[in-house]
Every structure is written in structure tokens, then in C-alpha cells.
Amino acid sequence: MNIVNAKNEFPILSQKINGKDLVYLDNSATSQKPQVVIDSIVDYYTNYNSNVHRGIHTLAEKATEKYEEVRQKVADFINAKSVNEIIFTKGTTESLNFLASSLGKNFQKDDEIILTEMEHHSNIVPWQFIAKEKGLIIKYIEVKPDGTLDIENLESLINKKTKIISLIHVSNVLGTINPVEKIIKRAKLINPDIIAIVDIAQSVPHMKVNVQKIKADFVVFSAHKMLGPTGVGVLWGKYDLLEKLHPFLGGGSMIASVTKEKTLFAEIPQRFEAGTPNIAGVIGFGTAIDYINKIGIDEINSHEQHLTKYAMEQIKQLDFIEIYGPNERAGIISFNIKGVHSHDVSAVLDNNGIAVRSGHHCTDILHNKLNINSTVRASFYLYNNENDVEQLVLGLKKVNKIFK
């Protein structure tokens, strides 16, 4: 498979928006889906729709087999030690809520949680819930003006009461690639019992993430940001830690036996997948991983790095634009046109067929820290090309002309 022609394999990208060729640059919000992913979902519903892990009949067996195959694909993709360490959830947000709620059960008053100022709301709000319930303290690693984390004094934030460090791998606003391996290593030197959680939703679709190498205890991510369907997410955890985790949801599938008095739980991972899962979504996710593997994650990464550098050079030449975040970054560029609200920028770009995100991107704390109300965000994926960047730059010039 060739990355140059990839665009043709995504049916949505061939349409016109407001009379112009669609330039889709909102990939950090969600990625588009190649035809093969759409086909695999249709194939499931057309040919073997059935519930998993239950019926003893041909369709149920095929559905179960296909569903479980994806678990192995995910394990291989992130280099998990065992397929049983992969839990399917509804998405990154559910994975984080699961962790906060289940891990939090064992925390005592005044225990501490470390987050960063660049976290997505999904890695803040669930911890605030449990902090309020248990009387925990949340501390934040600060973001420096250049958009990187201030880890110089990391050690001063961590002590024997620190239970959790939970942080984003790649900022969904600034594109900052955080040195998670280094941060986790230093945190565990001070307190080896700290549980390290890494939100890889913005990194794993675009770069090789090896969960064992980054020394994480848990990672969370979503299928829909990596060519798969919405409504499917992953929670990976080290097996010995998963064994200690209380189930988030109770119900069918997650039990070994139920009596009037008590329930014995099923083995892991079924223990954490109560109810009928998003079978079609998981199967589509498996096809998405196959697609990424065929192109190669390193190939995708270098393509996006090239586009990002190209875009940064072009945008920096526009003196009416302010870019946020570091030079070294993933394929995410957030910026503002001076004196123009981000919504107006994205509305004019949309009029020219260009889809970007505007707003605070679920990062109020980060936007407050940078002292900005909102930003425009352009984010790339494997099917974007230099022409997309050039259209964006032309669009930005038009915006500036209208509002000058």
C-alpha cells in the first residue's frame, strides 16, 4: 500500500464542501475511515452479526473469533505482553473514568494525584470526581510558555502519598511530545508504588508506541482517532495490576457465577467488559489496525513529520498568525489570527472547503495558562498532503483579508 495514494481509499475525502474540494485537517478530533474499514463493518452486520462469548452456533462462533482476533492485533500494535491485558471500552474517556473510579476505591484522604496542565478534560474531570469523594489532592505539572512540561522540579511534586501520575503523551492542542518514559522513571524513583497512566489517544495513531518501553502501568486510547469507528476504546494495563482492579461495570459477560448473595467475577479481560460490546466497532478497529500496519506506522510518522514541518514553515511566514507550542511536535498545529476569533477563522476556512477545529479543544486549563480564549487547530493524518497545507495557507490569507 502506498501512502501517496491513500487519499483515494477514503471515500469521504473525495467530496466537495461549499463547492470546494474537501481538505480535512481535523484529525485530532477524529480520523476518516478507509473503505476497507467501512466494508468490514458492513460485512459483520450482513454476514455474521451475532453476540460474542455466548451462543453455541456458527455465527456466534465467527463473531467471537473475529472479535477476539482484534484483541491480539491491539496487543501486538502496542507491544503488550499478553492479549489478556487488552480491555475494550467505549473510548479513551471511558477508559480514564474506569481507572479513576476503580483505582480510587483504595485511596485514602490526602493521597495525591499528579496530572499536567495540558491534560484533556477526560484526564481531569474523572480524577476531580474521585478526589472530591475521597478527599484527595490533585497536583499539576506546569506547562512552560514554550508549550513543554516543566519537569525540572518534578521531584518536588512527588512524595510517598502520590498514588497516580496520569499524563498525555502528545498534547491534543500543542502537539508537544511529552517525555513520558523519563517522567515515569523519575516519578517511580521517588515512589515505586506510583501507578503511571498514559493517554496515548493522540500519539498511537501516528507513531510507534511501545507500552513496555515507556514504562506505563496503564495506557488508554480510542479507535476512531486511528481510522477505526467511534465507540471503541482500549484500556491496556499490566496484568498484575488488572488483577487488583475492581470492575467498573457489572452485568452479563463479566461474571463466573451469580447467587443471591454474591458474584464471582469472570477471568480478565471479560471481567471488565460487561454487557454486549461494540462488536462491529471492534471488528472495524481490527481492519483499521491492519490498514495502518500495511502502510507502516513509521512511514505514517515520517510523512506527517514532513507535512508538519512544511506547514510550520509556511504558516510562520504569515505575520498575522500566532502559533502555540514547540517546534518539535506531532502533526498538530494550534494558532490564532491576531484579532480574529477562532470560530470566525474556521467558518471562513469551511467556506473554502477546509475543515479545522476551533475552540478550546477540551483543555480549559491549558488555554487559561496560555492566556488565550480559544485556538484554531489543524491536525494531519496519513492521507493529507502538501496541497492540503497550501490550501490551508491560502484560506488563512483569505480570512485575514476579510477581517483586516
Next chain:
Amino acid sequence: MNDYTSQILDYSQNPPNYGKLENCNYTLTAKNPSCGDDLTIFLKVENKIIIDASFLADGCAISKAATSMLLESLIGKEIGKIENIKKEDVLNLLQIDISSTREKCAFLILDALDTIAS
């Protein structure tokens, strides 16, 4: 689409009634958390008639133009009739079609006015 008519651009870039009003009777606020818009309006009332109105805002062109134009239209009106103002009144002033994603921007002023009763 031509959301950015010269009228809307004028009103959003140089709103004639922008700023804080001293000695006002009402200070009303509204926020749009999805875009981070933040609006404060000031109304001065004498004998139940609105005699002056102004606003401060951090928001997009549509929200600022809508606010500025609507506040202008309120001068000389009875304060008690504020609750009769409808979305159509805002749209008539803006004279553009508002897509569903921009409704929150255009109608933020109505959210602020709604708080007068509370």
C-alpha cells in the same frame, strides 16, 4: 455563505456600544462554554425605559455583531418587554442565515437578557 457582510464586520470590529457603562441598573452575563465566549452587558434604565446599553465581550464576530445590534435596538424600549425578544429579532438584525453550529454565537445575547428575571 456570506456570513461576514460588511455590516457584521463593522459591528463586530468597531461596535458603537462597546465598553462598560457607568451607573447602570443592570449587569447581565452569559457564557458559551463550547467556544469560550464570555459576554457582559450593561443596561441603564430610567422610568422603566432603557436609555443606554453597552457590552464587553470575548467572542466571535457573529456574537459581537448580534449583541451590538440588538442592544442598539433596545434603546427607548421598555425594560419589561425584554422577555418578548425572540431569536427572529436577532436574525432580522443580522440579515444572514445562521447555521446550527453558529446559533449559540448569535443568540448568546438572548442568554444574557434571559438572566434579568433571575
